[in-house]
Amino acid sequence: xxxxxxxxxxxxxxxxxxxxxxxxxxxxxxxxxxxxxxxxxxxxxxxxxxxxxxxxxxxxxxxxxxxxxxxxxxxxxxxxxxxxxxxxxxxxxxxxxxxxxxxxxxxxxxxxxxxxxxxxxxxxxxxxxxxxxxxxxxxxxxxxxxxxxxxxxxxxxxxxxxxxxxxxxxxxxxxxxxxxxxxxxxxxxxxxxxxxxxxxxxxxxxxxxxxxxxxxxxxxxxxxxxxxxxxxxxxxxxxxxxxxxxxxxxxxxxxxxxxxxxxxxxxxxxxxxxxxxxxxxxxxxxxxxxxxxxxxxxxxxxxxxxxxxxxxxxxxxxxxxxxxxxxxxxxxxxxxxxxxxxxxxxxxxxxxxxxxxxxxxxxxxxxxxx
Amino acid sequence: xxxxxxxxxxxxxxxxxxxxxxxxxxxxxxxxxxxxxxxxxxxxxxxxxxxxxxxxxxxxxxxxxxxxxxxxxxxxxxxxxxxxxxxxxxxxxxxxxxxxxxxxxxxxxxxxxxxxxxxxxxxxxxxxxxxxxxxxxxxxxxxxxxxxxxxxxxxxxxxxxxxxxxxxxxxxxxxxxxxxxxxxxxxxxxxxxxxxxxxxxxxxxxxxxxxxxxxxxxxxxxxxxxxxxxxxxxxxxxxxxxxxxxxxxxxxxxxxxxxxxxxxxxxxxxxxxxxxxxxxxxxxxxxxxxxxxxxxxxxxxxxxxxxxxxxxxxxxxxxxxxxxxxxxxxxxxxxxxxxxxxxxxxxxxxxxxxxxxxxxxxxxxxxxxxxxxxxxxxxxxxxxxxxxxxxx
Ligand code: FES
Numbered sequence: 001x002x003x004x005x006x007x008x009x010x011x012x013x014x015x016x017x018x019x020x021x022x023x024x025x026x027x028x029x030x031x032x033x034x035x036x037x038x039x040x041x042x043x044x045x046x047x048x049x050x051x052x053x054x055x056x057x058x059x060x061x062x063x064x065x066x067x068x069x070x071x072x073x074x075x076x077x078x079x080x081x082x083x084x085x086x087x088x089x090x091x092x093x094x095x096x097x098x099x100x101x102x103x104x105x106x107x108x109x110x111x112x113x114x115x116x117x118x119x120x121x122x123x124x125x126x127x128x129x130x131x132x133x134x135x136x137x138x139x140x141x142x143x144x145x146x147x148x149x150x151x152x153x154x155x156x157x158x159x160x161x162x163x164x165x166x167x168x169x170x171x172x173x174x175x176x177x178x179x180x181x182x183x184x185x186x187x188x189x190x191x192x193x194x195x196x197x198x199x200x201x202x203x204x205x206x207x208x209x210x211x212x213x214x215x216x217x218x219x220x221x222x223x224x225x226x227x228x229x230x231x232x233x234x235x236x237x238x239x240x241x242x243x244x245x246x247x248x249x250x251x252x253x254x255x256x257x258x259x260x261x262x263x264x265x266x267x268x269x270x271x272x273x274x275x276x277x278x279x280x281x282x283x284x285x286x287x288x289x290x291x292x293x294x295x296x297x298x299x300x301x302x303x304x305x306x307x308x309x310x311x312x313x314x315x316x317x318x319x320x321x322x323x324x325x326x327x328x329x330x331x332x333x334x335x336x337x338x339x340x341x342x343x344x345x346x347x348x349x350x351x352x353x354x355x356x357x358x359x360x361x362x363x364x365x366x367x368x369x370x
Numbered sequence: 371x372x373x374x375x376x377x378x379x380x381x382x383x384x385x386x387x388x389x390x391x392x393x394x395x396x397x398x399x400x401x402x403x404x405x406x407x408x409x410x411x412x413x414x415x416x417x418x419x420x421x422x423x424x425x426x427x428x429x430x431x432x433x434x435x436x437x438x439x440x441x442x443x444x445x446x447x448x449x450x451x452x453x454x455x456x457x458x459x460x461x462x463x464x465x466x467x468x469x470x471x472x473x474x475x476x477x478x479x480x481x482x483x484x485x486x487x488x489x490x491x492x493x494x495x496x497x498x499x500x501x502x503x504x505x506x507x508x509x510x511x512x513x514x515x516x517x518x519x520x521x522x523x524x525x526x527x528x529x530x531x532x533x534x535x536x537x538x539x540x541x542x543x544x545x546x547x548x549x550x551x552x553x554x555x556x557x558x559x560x561x562x563x564x565x566x567x568x569x570x571x572x573x574x575x576x577x578x579x580x581x582x583x584x585x586x587x588x589x590x591x592x593x594x595x596x597x598x599x600x601x602x603x604x605x606x607x608x609x610x611x612x613x614x615x616x617x618x619x620x621x622x623x624x625x626x627x628x629x630x631x632x633x634x635x636x637x638x639x640x641x642x643x644x645x646x647x648x649x650x651x652x653x654x655x656x657x658x659x660x661x662x663x664x665x666x667x668x669x670x671x672x673x674x675x676x677x678x679x680x681x682x683x684x685x686x687x688x689x690x691x692x693x694x695x696x697x698x699x700x701x702x703x704x705x706x707x708x709x710x711x712x713x714x715x716x717x718x719x720x721x722x723x724x725x726x727x728x729x730x731x732x733x734x735x736x737x738x739x740x741x742x743x744x745x746x747x748x749x750x751x752x753x754x755x756x757x758x759x760x761x762x
Contacts, residue, residue, distance in 0.1 A: 024604055027596045028497035033490050037434050046489075089426035091487045321513035324660075326694055328481040328493050329513060344415055354484070 019044065040134040047071045049083075051133040052108060057195045061161065062126045063099075063112045068137055075109070075140030077102045077172035078165045078247065078274065083111065084136035087124050091136065093352070094121045097165035097249075097274070098140075099196070103175045112195050114161035144247070144274040146172070151245040152180045155238045157229070157258060159187035159250025163195060165274055166247055174207065183211045183238040187229065187254055189218040213237045229257045231265070242267060249274040289364035294335060296370060306342065307332075308357035311370055318357055318370050325359035332357055337366030396716040397754045398662070406715055407658025413707055414693050417700055425697045426486055432473050432679070439466035443623065444605060450615035460619045464626030465680075470499040471631055472682025477698045479508055484695075500627075501594035502564035506586060510567040516694050520639060520646045520667030527639065528646065530555065530562060531571045534738040536646050541741040548739035552732075559628035564590055630680075634671070637727040638687035640734055641669045643720045645753075662755060664691035665712065669720035670705070671727050678702060688719065717753060 023031055023044075031044045041050050046069075053065035066083075075081065075098055084093040100110035115126035146154075146169055154173065156166040163186055170184050188194045194214060204212040215225035215233065225233055234241050248258050248271060255273060262271040287304030293316055300314045308330055311318050321329035325343050331354050338349035343359045357368075398406075439462045446459025475498030477483070483491040490496075497504045510526060518524035522538040529535040533552055534545040555562045568586055572578045601620040609616040645666040652663060671677075671685040678685050679699075686701035689708055696704075712719040737745050 021604070024596070024600055025608075027600050028499060028593070030490070033433075034437060036490075037430075037437060086426070086488075089422040089424075089486055093487070321509070322517040324517070324657075326516050327508065327512040328484065328695070329508075331481075331484075331494060343411070344418055346418075354487075 041069060043069050043071070045071070047137045047139065049109070049135050049137045051129055051131055051135065054129050054131060056126070057112070058193060060115045060126065061112055061195050062115070062129060063110060063195070064125065064129055065108050065110050066135065066137070067106075067108050071139075072107070072137070073139055074107075075102055076145040077168040078145035079140040079142040080144075080165070080274075081109070081111075081140050082136075082138035083121075085121060085124060085133075087120060092121050092124075092350075093136070093138075094119075097142075097168065099164040099167045099171075101168065101171035101175045103172060112161065112164050142274070144249070144272060145169075146247070147245070150176070150178060150180070153238075153240050153244035154178075154180065154182050155241055155244045155246040156182070156184045157187075157246060157248045157250070157254075158185075159254035160193070161195075162248075162250035162254070162274070165249050167196060169247055170203070170210075174203065174210070179209055181238075181240060181244070182207075182209055183213060185213045185215065185225075185233070185237055187215045187217060187250065190216055191219060191222050211237065229254060229261065231261055234261070242270075244270065246271045248272065289337075289362070289366070291362050292365075292367040293370045294367050302362050302364070302366070304361065306358055307339070307355070307360050307362060307366070307368060310362070311357065311368075316370055320358055323358045325356050328356060330357040331355070333369040334360075335367045335369060338363045339366060395754045398715060398717075398756065400756045402715060403658040403662060403755060404656065405658075406711060407656065407661050409711055410661050410692060410708075411657075413704065413711075414696065417693070417696055417704060420700075421485060421697065425483070425699070426488075428699050429474070429478075429483055429486075429491065429697070432469060436466050436469040436474060439463070439469065447605075447616050447619045448609055448612060450612050450619075456615065456619065460622040461626070463620070463623035464630075467499055467623055467627040468630055468680055471627060472634070472684065473679055473698065474682075475499070475504075476682050476684070479504055480512060481695045482697045497593075499597070500560045500563065501590070501597045502560065502566070503589040503593040506567040506589060507563065512694070516691070518652075519664055519691060520644070521649055521652050521663075522646050523649055526566065526569065530566060531569060532562070533735065535640050535734065537738065537742050538646055538648070539738075541738075546739055549732075549736055552735045556629060556632040557625065559632040560624065564594060633724075633728050634681040634684050636731045637671050637724065638668060638684055638690075640731045641720065641722065641727040642730040642734070643718060644669050659755060659757065661692060662717070662753070664688070665708075665717055665719075666753060667691065669722070669727060671724050672721055673724060675702070677724070688721075 019031075026034060030046075032046045035042045035044065036046075040048060049066035049068045049072075051064050052067050053063075055063040055065075057063055078097065080095040080097045082093045082095050084091050086092075096111045096113060098109040099112045100108075104110070113122050113125050115122045117123075144165060150173065154169075156169055158166045166184070166186075170182070173182060184200070186194065186200075191197070191214070194200075197214075200212045200214070203210060213225060214223040215227075215229075216223045217226070217228060220226055225236065238244060242265070246258075246262070246267075248255065259268075259271065259273070262268050287302045289302050290299050291302050291307065291310055291314075292299045293311060293314060296316055298314050298316065300310060303310055303313065305313070308318060308320055308323065318332065319329050321327035323330075334348075334351070334353050334355045336351045338347060339355060339360045339362050340347050341355075341360055347363065348355070355368075357370075443459045443461070443463030443466055446455050446462065449455045449459070475496065478491050478496045479493050479498070481493040484493050493508070515525055515527040520528065522528060522536055529539065532555060534541065534548055568583060569578055573583060601624065602617055605620060606613045606617040647663060647667070652659075655663070665688055668687040668691045670688050671681065673681075673685055678701075683698035683701045684690060686698070686705055689701040689704045690698065692708065693701075693704070709719050711717075
C-alpha cells in the first residue's frame with residue numbers, strides 16, 4: 001500500500017515537499033543564503049548568471065556570454081535584463097538587452113556593453129569582467145519586442161550600443177526563417193565603432209530578403225550612408241517604410257530625430273522604441289525642477305525641503321518613523337533624478353536607488369515611487 | 371537653561387536640591403552643543419566614506435561563521451550518547467543564534483548594510499532567528515527606542531512595560547516583584563521582545579484597540595509558529611529516536627541566547643551612571659542635543675574583540691546610539707574618537723567590565739522594587755545643557 005501511494009505521487013510534488021522541508025529547516029533565512037556561501041551558482045530561488053566568455057569587440061565595448069541558473073525563463077528579442085555586480089562592496093544593477101537570438105540553443109545570453117565615460121557598471125565590466133564571474137540577474141522584462149504573428153515588413157533602426165535589442169530581433173527573425181522584407185539600419189560614428197560588423201556582413205551575404213545598412217555620422221567615405229537620420233535615409237533603405245513596423249533603439253539624439261520624422265509622416269503608431277534613461281546632470285543646489293510622486297500621480301514643484309516634507313505638503317502620507325534618518329521607515333525608491341542627503345551632503349544621481357525620504361532633498365527633477 | 375541630572379535615578383534637579391548643589395555639574399553652552407553635534411556628524415561622514423569591500427567581507431565572514439556553528443551544532447546533537455559532543459552541539463547552536471540575532475540581525479535591521487544593496491542584507495526584508503517579527507521589532511526598537519532613548523514615558527525599553535528600571539517610574543506594590551519579573555524576562559527574553567510592540571499595559575488600560583493589535587498578533591503567530599516548528603518539531607523529528615534530546619538541546623540553545631542577549635542589552639542602558647530624561651527636557655531637541663542625550667543615556671562594556679563580536683558590538687552602546695546605522699564592527703575604531711570628544715566637553719563616557727555593569731543592573735532591579743522613600747536617591751555629578759528654544 002505504501003509502495004502504491006509512492007508510485008502514484010507525482011515526482012514534482014515530492015520534490016516540492018522536500019524543498020519546503022529544507023526551507024522550513026532554514027527558516028527564517030532563505031535556502032539560497034546558505035547555498036551561496038558554498039557555490040553562488042547553486043540556487044533554489046535566486047536567478048544568477050555566470051560569465052562564460054568575455055570578448056572585447058571594439059575599443060570601448062565588451063561582449064559577455066552568460067549562463068543563467070535554472071530559474072531563467074528566457075526572453076523575447078528586444079527585452080532587457082537587470083545585471084548586478086559588486087563594485088567596492090556595493091551591488092550595482094543596470095539594465096542591458098541581450099543581443100542574441102531568443103532561440104539560442106545553449107540557453108545562454110549574450111550582452112554587449114559599451115563602456116560609458118561615467119558609467120560605473122559598464123566601465124567595471126569592460127575592465128574587469130572575467131570568465132567565471134557570477135552576476136545577479138532578473139527575469140527579462142520590457143514591452144519592446146516583436147508582435148506575433150510577425151509583421152510582413154520590418155525596419156530595425158539602431159545607434160551606437162542601442163544595437164543590442166534590435167540585433168536580437170534580427171537574429172530571432174532569421175532563426176524563425178522570416179521571409180518578409182527586413183532592413184537593419186545602424187548608425188555609428190565611424191566604421192571602427194560598429195560592434196558585430198563581421199556578423200552583420202555574413203547575415204547580409206546569406207539572406208536575400210535582409211538589407212544591412214551602416215550609416216556613419218563622423219566618416220564621409222565607406223559604409224552605406226553618411227550623416228544623421230532623415231527621410232532621405234528612409235527612402236533610400238526602406239521605401240516601404242509606411243507599411244512596415246519600425247523598431248528603434250539608440251542614443252537620445254537619434255531617438256529624437258526618428259520620432260519627429262515619424263510624427264511628421266503621421267506614422268508614430270508604427271514606431272516602437274526602447275528609451276535609454278538619459279544620464280542626469282547634477283545641477284546647482286537650489287530648489288528647481290519638479291518632484292514626481294509616481295505611484296500617486298502627483299507632480300509638485302521642488303520647494304527645497306526634504307522629500308518627506310514635500311510629499312506631505314503635496315497631501316501624501318508616506319510612512320515615516322524618526323524623521324531623522326535613523327529608522328529607515330521612510331525608505332523609498334527614487335526612480336530618476338539627483339538628490340542630496342542632508343546628513344552626509346552626498347549627491348546621488350543613480351536611478352532606481354533606495355533613499356530615506358526624511359533626510360533627502362531633491363536637486364532638480366526627481367521622480368519617487370510614493 | 372536647566373539641568374539634566376546624571377544619576378542612577380531621574381531626579382530632576384534645577385540647582386534646588388542641597389545634595390545636588392554640593393556636586394559640580396558640567397555646563398555645556400548652546401554653542402558647545404552645536405559644535406559637538408558638528409564634530410560627531412563629521413566623524414560619521416569620515417566613516418561612511420570608508421565603507422566598502424572590507425565591510426562586505428566582514429559581514430559575509432560573520433554569516434559564514436554563524437552558519438558553520440549552526441550546522442555543526444545541529445549535527446552534533448545527533449550524538450546524544452556522547453554527552454560532551456551533545457553539549458558542545460547545544461553550545462554551538464546557542465553561539466549561532468547569538469551571532470544571528472546580534473552581530474547580524476540587530477545590525478542588518480538597523481540598515482547598517484543597506485548601502486551594499488544586497489537583498490540578503492537589506493533592512494527591509496531581513497528576518498532573524500527569533501520569534502519576534504522583524505517589522506514589529508524595527509518599530510519598537512529602531513523607531514521608538516532609538517528616537518526617544520531614555521525619555522521616561524516614551525522609551526518603552528525602560529523596563530519593557532514590565533519592570534521598574536528608573537526612579538522616574540511611579541512605584542506601586544506590583545513592583546515588589548521586580549526581580550522575579552526580570553528573571554522571567556531574561557529566561558524568556560525572545561518572547562518578551564516579541565510581545566514588546568503590543569504594548570500590553572496599554573491594552574489592559576484600554577488605550578489600544580483590537581484593530582491596532584490584531585495585525586501584530588497575526589504577524590507574531592506566523593513568525594513564532596515557524597520558529598517553533600523548526601526548533602521544536604522538525605529538527606527533533608528528523609533526529610528520530612533522539613527526538614527528546616534534540617528538543618531539549620534546542621530549548622537549551624534558545625535559552626543560552628536569551629540569557630546572553632538580555633544581559634548585553636540591559637548593560638547598554640541601565641547601569642549606574644546612565645541618565646534618563648523627561649519629555650519636557652527633550653522637547654524640540656536640536657541634533658546636537660539629541661547626540662548628547664544618546665551619550666548620556668548609554669553605557670559601554672569593555673572586553674576582548676571576541677566579546678564585542680558576540681555582543682553584536684552593542685558593547686559599544688554609546689557609539690551605536692550615536693550612529694545606529696553605521697556597520698557595528700566599525701564602533702571599536704570610532705570609540706577612541708568619541709571618548710576624546712567626551713573628554714573635550716567634560717561629558718562622562720560610561721564604560722566598565724561586564725561584571726561591573728551587569729552587577730549594577732541587577733542592583734538597580736532589586737533596589738527599584740521598593741519605593742524611593744525606602745531606598746533614597748543618590749544624585750551624582752550632572753550635565754547641564756543650556757538650551758535656547760529653536761525659533762519657530
Ligand atoms: S523616518 Fe526614520 S529614517 Fe526616515
